[in-house]
Amino acid sequence: MxxxxxxxxxxxxxxxxxxxxxxxxxxxxxxxxxxxxxxxxxxxxxxxxxxxxxxxxxxxxxxxxxxxxxxxxxxxxxxxxxxxxxxxxxxxxxxxxxxxxxxxxxxxxxxxxxxIPQKFRMDNLLVFNKINNRILNGLIGKLVRFHNLAYTNITISKHGSPQAMKAKIRENFRTLSRFAKIDSSFEDKLNLFVKNNYKLFDERRKRFRVRDIHGDLYLKNIFFMKGKFYLYDRIEFNDSLRYGDIAEDVAHLAMDIHYHKRERMQSYFISHYINKSNDTSLINIIYFMMCYKACVRAKVSLFRAGQLVNRNQKSKYTKEAKEHFKLARKYMKMF
Known part of the structure; x- marks a missing residue:
């Protein structure tokens, strides 16, 4: 500073x-x-x-x-x-x-x-076991409505193409390499999925699943207070990161729920989002997207660690990155 x-x-x-x-x-x-x-x-x-x-x-x-x-x-x-x-x-x-x-x-x-008081932030609510299925259903409903109404056009749709997905992966790992030596198997597995699933990506584009989404949807970016959800901090700094498959929003939040040690809640969230949205092909891409999002969060943690001088604070963010890579490795076995 x-x-x-x-x-x-x-x-x-x-x-x-x-x-x-x-x-x-x-x-x-x-x-x-x-x-x-x-x-x-x-x-x-x-x-x-x-x-x-x-x-x-x-x-x-x-x-x-x-x-x-x-x-x-x-x-x-x-x-x-x-x-x-x-x-x-x-x-x-x-x-x-x-x-x-x-x-x-x-x-x-x-x-x-x-x-809004920080105690109403969803990661804090989760720590104190104040998130139940009723609240989760409300969040799913809001997210499905948002995704159904989110704008799309030919330009936005291109951001859900296999080529665009490869570019996102490449940029993420190029930036990651500035902070640490990263196991190449993460990038290789993600790219292999894209290579083998052109038809899936094209099908989702044809079904208008690629839209102007939130782009950074995880628990810290959601408040829940007095029955209302506030999904804040939508990505403004790069349209290409906000234009994407709605699966990116769902995967990011599902991955973060898992990061907070709530696997059963994660499964509930994914299955009920699919039922509510009738997005039946989401299950075919969700674990790929969760792996990618875990690697993105690892990058953010390492970037923050690199800004810090205090050893304890630095260690906190380095540990966060390691935990996200651990999740990414788990998801690699699921797609």
Whole structure:
């Protein structure tokens, strides 16, 4: 983190940076963003990073563009949770989060959201055994409705082709190779499945299974509060990662449920999604997609580990990557 970034974050930890009252200001850091929780409102600031050919937040113009895109994309699945985009400026030597039309030089931009308490995040609910079949059925219903209504066209459909899938696999392992030496059997097995299943990929395209999906659907990106689901943090930074087979969303979430040691719940989720959606060929591609998604999450964990200096924090993310590779290896035997 640069000194400029450290100064900015320190400034935003003070209550006078906000135009509303704050309860307790907490900063959550991911590999590509900082999230400021204030008790009522949350703000998401994009890090000035470039992630291979996948993501580019390297300048202020791009960060503003993708803040605005994130706001627009997430309204569909989150309703009023997303409130808009604000800018960070300095007034009387104090950092301030203000509306875009206010005076002052834009030093940074942030997505403004209604804050939902972290205890309602689905990975936290799962830890405390607060997810039952009734809640899972509600989530499946919301996901099926979203997938049925998600936009598609000829351009989007091409992202579900065997060639596009191979390109996703290649990019993932090319980036992974920057962080660690990876067993080539993962990439080889995934590519072999694609090679042997052109007909399956083409059939799913013809049945309009390739759409503008969520793209990053796992437990941490879902809130459940007062009977409502908020499937937030939809991918905004790369359309080609959001355009894909709906199986990618289902597989990502199923894999993450398994990662949290809930195999029976994972099986329930997959079978009931298939029944609800009538997507009978999903079972033929799901374990391939789960293997691929486990490798994607391993990449994200290794990327985060590479950003950290603290040995314990670094070890946490390295362990996460190993656990995801372990899952990927298990799925390799199932397709």
């Amino acid at each position: 640069s000194q400029r970034q450290a100064d900015l974050l320190n400034g935003l930890k003070k209550a006078n940076a906000y135009t509303h009252s704050t309860y307790r200001i907490t900063v959550i850091e991911t590999h590509i963003s900082w999230i400021l929780l204030t008790g009522k409102i949350a703000y998401k600031i994009k890090k000035p990073v470039k992630f291979g050919h996948v993501l580019d937040f390297s300048n202020l113009r791009l960060r503003k563009k993708f803040c605005q895109k994130e706001f627009m994309l997430n309204k569909q699945l989150c309703g009023r949770m997303y409130l808009g985009v604000v800018k960070i400026t300095k007034i009387d030597n104090t950092y301030k989060l203000v509306n875009l039309d206010k005076m002052g030089t834009s030093l940074e931009f942030a997505v403004k959201m209604r804050e």
